[in-house]
Amino acid sequence: MVLRAGTRLRAAVVGTGLIGGSVLLRLHAVGLDVTGWDPDEQTRGQARLAGVPMAERLTEAVAGRDVVFLGGPLPTLPATLVEVAAATAEDCLITDVGSTKAELAAFAADRGLTNRFVPGHPMAGTDRAGLAAALPDLFSGAAWVLCPAPDGLAAFRRLVTLITDVFAARVVPMAADRHDAVVALASHVPHVLAGALAGAAHRSPLRDAVLTLAAGSFRDGTRVAGTPPHRTGNMLRGNRDQVLAALDQVTAFLDELAGALRSDDADALTARCAEAGAARAELAGRPYDQQVRSFPADAEPAEVAWLHGVGAAGGHLSGCGAVAGGVSYLAHLPRV
Amino acid sequence: MVLRAGTRLRAAVVGTGLIGGSVLLRLHAVGLDVTGWDPDEQTRGQARLAGVPMAERLTEAVAGRDVVFLGGPLPTLPATLVEVAAATAEDCLITDVGSTKAELAAFAADRGLTNRFVPGHPMAGTDRAGLAAALPDLFSGAAWVLCPAPDGLAAFRRLVTLITDVFAARVVPMAADRHDAVVALASHVPHVLAGALAGAAHRSPLRDAVLTLAAGSFRDGTRVAGTPPHRTGNMLRGNRDQVLAALDQVTAFLDELAGALRSDDADALTARCAEAGAARAELAGRPYDQQVRSFPADAEPAEVAWLHGVGAAGGHLSGCGAVAGGVSYLAHLPRV
Structure with a gap:
C-alpha cells in the first residue's frame, strides 16, 4: 500500500539527474511528501525553482522517510546505499534506478540489506542528461525491473504497489544477474x-x-x-x-x-x-494473458521462483495486494 | 523548367511500389499529366482506385512522355531502362529511384544513354513496402541524389528544377560511385x-x-x-x-x-x-551558407566538377535556372 493508515507516504530521492529527477517529479506531482537531494548545488536550485523540496544534505533528505530512491552515477550507488541505510530506520524501504543490478545486489547482500533494499531499474530514458531533461511521465507504460530476494519479499511487494500505482509502469520481476x-x-x-x-x-x-x-x-x-x-x-x-x-x-x-x-x-x-x-x-505487438497468483506468507522460495519465471517469460506485474495470510499478484504473460 | 511552353509536362512512373508509388502520387497531386505502370495487376488497381491513371502496358505508360521515373526492384532496372529508352523519344528524360547507382550508371553509359538518363536516389523510405505505404510527401525536405554526366547536363538541369519544384527535396549532386x-x-x-x-x-x-x-x-x-x-x-x-x-x-x-x-x-x-x-x-544541425554559381553552356567539365564538390562537401541544390548562354545554380553548403 502506498499510503500508511492515515498518513501520506514519506519519500526521498537521492541523486536527481535524468532518471532520479523524473522519479522525484512524479512523486511530487502525485502529491506524496517527497524531498530530493543531489550533490550538485545547481541541480538542487533547479528543483526548488520547480517547487520541489530539496534538502541541503543527504541525511536531512532521507531522515524519517518510508522509502528512498537512489539515483546518480552507477559507481556512486554502493556508497550512497550504505549512507542512506545508516541514516534511515529498519522499516525504511530503499531501491535504486541504476542500469545494472548484479554488483549492487551482491553488495547489498554482503551488508545484510536485502530485507529492505530492492534493486530496481526503470527501462526508460532519453539521450539528454540532468534534471532539466527529467519528465514526470517518463516511466508511464515502461518496464521497471525489480529484483526480489527471498528475505526481502515484504519490501518487494510494497514497491510493486508503489511503482504500478504511482508511475503506471510495468513491473518486471527478475533475478539481478538475469537482468x-x-x-x-x-x-x-x-x-x-x-x-x-x-x-x-x-x-x-x-x-x-x-x-x-x-x-x-x-x-x-x-x-x-x-x-x-x-x-x-x-x-x-x-x-x-x-x-x-x-x-x-x-x-x-x-x-x-x-x-x-x-x-x-x-x-x-x-x-x-x-x-x-x-x-x-x-x-x-504480442498478445498477453492475465494471471492472478496468490502465495501464503511462508512460501518465499516458491514466490521468488514464480516471480523470476514471469520476468523470464517476457511478462510483467500490474499490481499486488494483501490477501488473508499472504499476497496476490496480477501478472500479464505473453500468450504462447 | 517543369512546364514546356503552353503545355503540361507529361510524366510517367514505371514500377510503383513504396518509392515509385510516392513519386507517382506526388506528380499526380501537383496536377501534372502523369501515368503509372506496375507489373503487378493489383497495384495497378490500387492506383486507379486512388484516381491515378495507370496503363495496362509499360509501353503505353511511357509513349510520348517528357520524363519517366523508373522504380521497382533494383535488379530489374537495367532491363526496364532499355525498354523505356526504346519506347520513348530522344528528348524524353529518364531517371530512376534505385538505392545504388554505379552499376546502373555504367550500364547506361554502355548503352549510350547518358545524354538522357540521369541516375537518381531519393533518400527517404519507411520499413513498409508497396503502393499502399506510398506517401505523396515522402520526399519533402529529403536528400535526393542525382548523378550528373558531362554529356547529360541538359537533362540533369531539367531534373534539378523538377525535383526541387515538385518534391521540395534537396538535390545532392554526386558521382555514382561516390554515392x-x-x-x-x-x-x-x-x-x-x-x-x-x-x-x-x-x-x-x-x-x-x-x-x-x-x-x-x-x-x-x-x-x-x-x-x-x-x-x-x-x-x-x-x-x-x-x-x-x-x-x-x-x-x-x-x-x-x-x-x-x-x-x-x-x-x-x-x-x-x-x-x-x-x-x-x-x-x-549544421549551419549552411548560400552560394549562387553560374556556368556558360560549354564548360561541362567545370560544371560537373563543381557539382560533385557540392555533394562531397555535404551541400545540396535548391534550384537552377537558365541564364544568358548558360545555367545558374543555387547551392547550400555547410559552413566551415
Whole structure:
C-alpha cells in the first residue's frame, strides 16, 4: 500500500539527474511528501525553482522517510546505499534506478540489506542528461525491473504497489544477474552499435556527404550515440562481462550476414534478414494473458521462483495486494 | 523548367511500389499529366482506385512522355531502362529511384544513354513496402541524389528544377560511385547492424525477456530490420563491395570500443563514445551558407566538377535556372 493508515507516504530521492529527477517529479506531482537531494548545488536550485523540496544534505533528505530512491552515477550507488541505510530506520524501504543490478545486489547482500533494499531499474530514458531533461511521465507504460530476494519479499511487494500505482509502469520481476544479461542485449549493446556506426561516420573521409544523406536508418541507428559519453561508459563498465558476451552474439550474426553478402548468397542473406524481421514483428505487438497468483506468507522460495519465471517469460506485474495470510499478484504473460 | 511552353509536362512512373508509388502520387497531386505502370495487376488497381491513371502496358505508360521515373526492384532496372529508352523519344528524360547507382550508371553509359538518363536516389523510405505505404510527401525536405554526366547536363538541369519544384527535396549532386560509398555508410550498413541486433535477440535464449525490456535504444536500433527481407537483400547485393568496405570501418570502431571495455579503460571508452557523439551533434544541425554559381553552356567539365564538390562537401541544390548562354545554380553548403 502506498499510503500508511492515515498518513501520506514519506519519500526521498537521492541523486536527481535524468532518471532520479523524473522519479522525484512524479512523486511530487502525485502529491506524496517527497524531498530530493543531489550533490550538485545547481541541480538542487533547479528543483526548488520547480517547487520541489530539496534538502541541503543527504541525511536531512532521507531522515524519517518510508522509502528512498537512489539515483546518480552507477559507481556512486554502493556508497550512497550504505549512507542512506545508516541514516534511515529498519522499516525504511530503499531501491535504486541504476542500469545494472548484479554488483549492487551482491553488495547489498554482503551488508545484510536485502530485507529492505530492492534493486530496481526503470527501462526508460532519453539521450539528454540532468534534471532539466527529467519528465514526470517518463516511466508511464515502461518496464521497471525489480529484483526480489527471498528475505526481502515484504519490501518487494510494497514497491510493486508503489511503482504500478504511482508511475503506471510495468513491473518486471527478475533475478539481478538475469537482468544484467538481458539488458546487455536489450540496451547496452545497442549503445555500442550506435557508437560504432556514428564513430565510423565521424572518422570517414566521406563524413560530410554521409551526414547529408543520412536518412531514417542512420538517424535511428545512431540516436543513443548522443548520450553523454561518461554515462554510456559507466553503464557499459558496470556490466562488462555480459555486454562483451552479448556483443559476441551480435557479431556472430553480423558475420553471417556479411558472409552471405560476400559470397553473394541471396537466399542466405534473405533468410538472415527474415530472421531479424521476426524479432521486430514480435516487438510490434504480442498478445498477453492475465494471471492472478496468490502465495501464503511462508512460501518465499516458491514466490521468488514464480516471480523470476514471469520476468523470464517476457511478462510483467500490474499490481499486488494483501490477501488473508499472504499476497496476490496480477501478472500479464505473453500468450504462447 | 517543369512546364514546356503552353503545355503540361507529361510524366510517367514505371514500377510503383513504396518509392515509385510516392513519386507517382506526388506528380499526380501537383496536377501534372502523369501515368503509372506496375507489373503487378493489383497495384495497378490500387492506383486507379486512388484516381491515378495507370496503363495496362509499360509501353503505353511511357509513349510520348517528357520524363519517366523508373522504380521497382533494383535488379530489374537495367532491363526496364532499355525498354523505356526504346519506347520513348530522344528528348524524353529518364531517371530512376534505385538505392545504388554505379552499376546502373555504367550500364547506361554502355548503352549510350547518358545524354538522357540521369541516375537518381531519393533518400527517404519507411520499413513498409508497396503502393499502399506510398506517401505523396515522402520526399519533402529529403536528400535526393542525382548523378550528373558531362554529356547529360541538359537533362540533369531539367531534373534539378523538377525535383526541387515538385518534391521540395534537396538535390545532392554526386558521382555514382561516390554515392554508393556514401550510402553504404549512411544507409546500407545501418540496415546490416539493425539486422544483426534483431537477429541475435531472436536467437537468444533470453529473447522473451529482451523484447519485454526493449526500450528506445533497441527499438530504434532495430527499426529497419522490419524492412521486407528481399528488399534489404537486393539493396545490399547491389552495393556489395562498398557495403563490405564500410562494414569494415564500423567493425574497426566496434573493436576499439570493445577493446576499451575489455581492458576496463574508462578514459579510452569515454573518448570513443565522445567521438561517436560528435557525429550526432553535427547531424542535429549544421549551419549552411548560400552560394549562387553560374556556368556558360560549354564548360561541362567545370560544371560537373563543381557539382560533385557540392555533394562531397555535404551541400545540396535548391534550384537552377537558365541564364544568358548558360545555367545558374543555387547551392547550400555547410559552413566551415
